[in-house]
Amino acid sequence: MQPLPKKYDFRLAERKWCKAWDKQGTYAFDPKSDKPVFSIDTPPPTVSGKMHLGHSFSYAHEDFIARFHRMRGKNVFYPFGTDDNGLATDKLVEKTKGVNAKSTKREAYLELAHRTVQEILPDFIEDWKMLGMSCDFSSPYSTISTAVQKASQKGFLELYEKGLVYRKETPVSWCPQCQTAIAQAEFENVDKTSHFNDIVFKAKGKDMVVATTRPELLCACVALFYHPDDERYQSLKGKFARVPLFGYDVPILADETVDREKGTGLMMCCTFGDKEDIEKWYKHKLPLKVSITKDGRMNEEAGKYQGMTLKEARKAIRADLEAAGLLIKTKDITHPVNVHERCGTDIEFLNTHQWFINVLDHKEELIEAADDIRWHPEHMKARYIHWVENLNWDWCISRQRHFGIPFPVWYAEDGKTVLPSEEELPVDPSDQQPKGRKDLVGETDVLDTWATSSLTPQLALGWAKGGELFKDNFPMDVRPQAHDIIRTWAFYTITRGVYHEKKVPWKNIMISGFVLDPKGNKMSKSRGNVVDPQDVMDKYGADALRYWAAGSKLGDDLPYMEKDVQTGSKTVTKLWNASRFALMQLADYDGGEPDELLPVDKWILSKLQGIIKESTETYEAYEYAKSKSLIDNFFWNTFCDYYLEIVKDRIYNPEKRGVGAKLSAQYTLRYALRTILKLFAPIMPYITEEIYGYAFAKDGRDSIHVNGWPTFDNGLVDGTAEEAGDALLEVVNLARKKKSEASVSLRTPIIKFIIPKKLEKVLKPVEDDLKAVTNAEDISYEGKVVFIELAPSKQ
RNA sequence: GGGCCCGUGGUCUAGUCCGGCUAUGACACUUCCUUGACGUGGAAGGGGUCCCCGGUUCGAAUCCGGGCGGGCCCACCA
Numbered sequence: 001m002q003p004l005p006k007k008y009d010f011r012l013a014e015r016k017w018c019k020a021w022d023k024q025g026t027y028a029f030d031p032k033s034d035k036p037v038f039s040i041d042t043p044p045p046t047v048s049g050k051m052h053l054g055h056s057f058s059y060a061h062e063d064f065i066a067r068f069h070r071m072r073g074k075n076v077f078y079p080f081g082t083d084d085n086g087l088a089t090d091k092l093v094e095k096t097k098g099v100n101a102k103s104t105k106r107e108a109y110l111e112l113a114h115r116t117v118q119e120i121l122p123d124f125i126e127d128w129k130m131l132g133m134s135c136d137f138s139s140p141y142s143t144i145s146t147a148v149q150k151a152s153q154k155g156f157l158e159l160y161e162k163g164l165v166y167r168k169e170t171p172v173s174w175c176p177q178c179q180t181a182i183a184q185a186e187f188e189n190v191d192k193t194s195h196f197n198d199i200v201f202k203a204k205g206k207d208m209v210v211a212t213t214r215p216e217l218l219c220a221c222v223a224l225f226y227h228p229d230d231e232r233y234q235s236l237k238g239k240f241a242r243v244p245l246f247g248y249d250v251p252i253l254a255d256e257t258v259d260r261e262k263g264t265g266l267m268m269c270c271t272f273g274d275k276e277d278i279e280k281w282y283k284h285k286l287p288l289k290v291s292i293t294k295d296g297r298m299n300e301e302a303g304k305y306q307g308m309t310l311k312e313a314r315k316a317i318r319a320d321l322e323a324a325g326l327l328i329k330t331k332d333i334t335h336p337v338n339v340h341e342r343c344g345t346d347i348e349f350l351n352t353h354q355w356f357i358n359v360l361d362h363k364e365e366l367i368e369a370a371d372d373i374r375w376h377p378e379h380m381k382a383r384y385i386h387w388v389e390n391l392n393w394d395w396c397i398s399r400q401r402h403f404g405i406p407f408p409v410w411y412a413e414d415g416k417t418v419l420p421s422e423e424e425l426p427v428d429p430s431d432q433q434p435k436g437r438k439d440l441v442g443e444t445d446v447l448d449t450w451a452t453s454s455l456t457p458q459l460a461l462g463w464a465k466g467g468e469l470f471k472d473n474f475p476m477d478v479r480p481q482a483h484d485i486i487r488t489w490a491f492y493t494i495t496r497g498v499y500h501e502k503k504v505p506w507k508n509i510m511i512s513g514f515v516l517d518p519k520g521n522k523m524s525k526s527r528g529n530v531v532d533p534q535d536v537m538d539k540y541g542a543d544a545l546r547y548w549a550a551g552s553k554l555g556d557d558l559p560y561m562e563k564d565v566q567t568g569s570k571t572v573t574k575l576w577n578a579s580r581f582a583l584m585q586l587a588d589y590d591g592g593e594p595d596e597l598l599p600v601d602k603w604i605l606s607k608l609q610g611i612i613k614e615s616t617e618t619y620e621a622y623e624y625a626k627s628k629s630l631i632d633n634f635f636w637n638t639f640c641d642y643y644l645e646i647v648k649d650r651i652y653n654p655e656k657r658g659v660g661a662k663l664s665a666q667y668t669l670r671y672a673l674r675t676i677l678k679l680f681a682p683i684m685p686y687i688t689e690e691i692y693g694y695a696f697a698k699d700g701r702d703s704i705h706v707n708g709w710p711t712f713d714n715g716l717v718d719g720t721a722e723e724a725g726d727a728l729l730e731v732v733n734l735a736r737k738k739k740s741e742a743s744v745s746l747r748t749p750i751i752k753f754i755i756p757k758k759l760e761k762v763l764k765p766v767e768d769d770l771k772a773v774t775n776a777e778d779i780s781y782e783g784k785v786v787f788i789e790l791a792p793s794k795q
Numbered sequence: 796g797g798g799c800c801c802g803u804g805g806u807c808u809a810g811u812c813c814g815g816c817u818a819u820g821a822c823a824c825u826u827c828c829u830u831g832a833c834g835u836g837g838a839a840g841g842g843g844u845c846c847c848c849g850g851u852u853c854g855a856a857u858c859c860g861g862g863c864g865g866g867c868c869c870a871c872c873a
Contacts, residue, residue, distance in 0.1 A: 740828080
């Protein structure tokens with residue numbers, strides 16, 4: 001057994017092990033092994049920047065679970081991939097290369113995008129490796145890779161065959177900035193300030209006042225609505241109104257969804273201002289009047305306002321209305337507006353051709369599916385169900401972008417859809433025709449990134465290749481993710497599981513919370529309160545960061561406080577020092593078993609069994625935070641502050657205490673240290689591996705992280721020893737208190753230590769250790785109270 | 796408006812499901828201790844109406860009802 005160096009350099013050690021694990025394939029999945037498999041549907045991080053603190057938080061959580069199961073002897077299937085086919089990556093390419101995808105030629109842009117992704121990926125993945133993720137990094141998948149394109153397109157074809165996907169011209173939510181359709185799940189609600197404008201419409205010379213926040217859509221107005229019971233407007237039934245500035249007539253109609261209290265109780269319906277407009281347009285079969293372009297400008301319908309942005313048009317139209325005396329009142333309001341989560345641009349509705357996956361007809365099935373998954377924490381299931389229940393639209397999966405996985409679809413002259421055969425995949429219909437055809441028009445849209453990442457369990461398990469791995473391991477054991485993407489990733493993946501395999505994709509889902517700033521606010525660039533995990537790891541190490549991440553239970557948000565990482569860093573140091581001390585004491589130990597263990601040794605071994613049992617149970621239940629705090633307390637308190645102090649005398653002075661007492665201590669010390677390291681290993685993989693390497697590894701390839709999770713040994717549970725040890729601690733505390741009150745060193749001898757008679761029986765067997773740790777010269781048992789007399793001060 | 800989560804010393808929290816130990820730990824604070832692993836350490840200590848009100852119970856931080864406060868998700872966009 002080698003002694004440990006004086007100092008632990010986490011920078012060196014973490015880099016060293018990160019490379020060594022990779023090289024030795026420590027975390028490689030073994031397809032030939034007969035060990036039970038534990039499979040993890042690792043989230044492929046979106047390539048849109050660097051790993052952020054929220055990532056390190058939730059990825060640490062899943063890694064605790066992965067490492068625990070691997071140590072338990074499972075063959076852990078823990079793939080790693082990157083999600084790099086979506087709008088987020090597209091935006092990153094635009095930003096880093098200073099280009100605009102829409103105004104760049106398709107081929108040139110795609111070439112640039114693929115090249116940029118390849119440039120970014122190695123460094124991007126490095127952050128996850130340094131965090132100590134125990135994924136199999138040997139062949140990371142990329143969602144833009146040819147293999148994944150093929151699989152994703154295959155998935156599309158399968159849904160098409162099942163009639164679960166369809167194309168339709170319909171009003172769809174549209175981002176004028178990104179110039180693509182987006183799905184309901186990509187909305188974000190933001191409160192914005194605006195104006196409620198009271199505008200005059202005229203009908204047969206009579207004035208009618210309509211309140212609107214969107215005067216720029218006047219030219220798209222197709223009707224006015226009032227509530228059928230609204231007495232104020234009964235006389236308007238069947239009449240027409242003239243649209244101001246634009247001078248055409250629209251019908252005045254009644255609809256029960258109109259709120260009489262809002263504005264003037266008279267509203268205009270434009271195609272399209274919002275969801276309400278769409279619903280009324282459908283219901284009353286109104287004409288379509290499109291007034292905005294795909295890039296968010298006014299079109300020819302807007303007459304003299306053509307070419308203006310919506311914002312400019314709003315200002316100009318308000319001014320013109322005012323000049324004409326038709327804007328009679330303006331009220332400042334704050335109201336919620338749906339914006340695109342990626343860019344913050346107001347969402348519009350455009351009537352376009354899009355592909356959809358039918359989800360509205362299958363809500364019930366998708367809600368029931370939630371019961372087949374164990375949710376950790378349980379209440380997150382409600383979030384999922386709530387989202388599915390409240391869905392309003394089918395899942396729009398087509399995006400009008402260059403970068404992404406192409407739809408494997410062509411259109412014939414008669415409008416019929418032509419699909420490739422599976423063998424032809426992957427295809428790019430933009431510049432390719434199916435076998436034997438020359439007459440088709442290829443679909444130029446690409447698939448929503450979620451349409452691919454919703455297949456991660458299938459992708460990772462090689463579903464497209466039809467292998468055993470997939471057959472045997474779908475559903476996977478666990479999906480880890482954060483709660484913000486329940487409505488997207490979790491929902492979509494469950495949908496694909498149910499649609500393709502008639503099964504939920506995983507048995508468990510573990511959902512992490514968010515990292516907040518120290519005051520409990522969200523971290524965001526605009527607030528300027530962002531902390532980079534790279535900086536934290538550089539300053540304190542990955543183990544310290546992981547220790548911090550283990551401090552909150554699943555689903556709970558955690559304010560980031562540097563001092564908590566510092567506590568992790570201190571724990572690393574303490575672990576090093578305690579191990580260094582222990583190993584020094586074990587230098588002359590041959591590993592032999594003592595004939596008889598001393599009661600104090602039995603005490604700590606017994607206590608340790610409780611920790612093993614409980615931390616195993618809590619890990620099994622995904623409660624790593626409980627496990628961590630159990631081990632933490634045992635290590636600092638029971639092991640360092642008491643046991644090591646008690647045992648010093650036996651090891652230092654074998655001539656006084658006997659060789660057997662020393663051997664008993666050495667045996668116990670070794671067992672306890674080894675167990676503590678293992679219990680800490682899932683949370684702090686670097687320091688534990690480093691110490692294990694010095695102290696216990698059989699050779700350079702023997703890792704603490706594979707197998708060897710401590711097993712509960714009922715034979716070591718000893719009630720009598722625990723009673724003796726606990727009583728010992730109590731009197732030790734009294735002695736320490738006495739010395740503290742006297743402001744003297746803890747080594748000050750006790751010349752007279754009188755302990756109540758009733759404790760004699762329980763304390764007698766540990767009396768030698770008690771004497772040693774309290775430096776008591778004389779111990780006697782009498783009376784009912786403790787009496788301690790300290791040696792006089794030297795001065 | 797609907798749903799969910801939460802409210803514990805100065806701060807962050809454990810404990811709450813399944814009621815009963817002196818209410819856990821970390822950080823901060825006070826005093827002391829440099830002892831042959833560690834001062835990034837050790838010992839001792841101060842500090843809590845367990846959000847409020849009511850109920851159940853021998854007994855409530857924990858269960859029930861009602862408030863108040865905070866957060867999240869969804870809806871509200873005329």
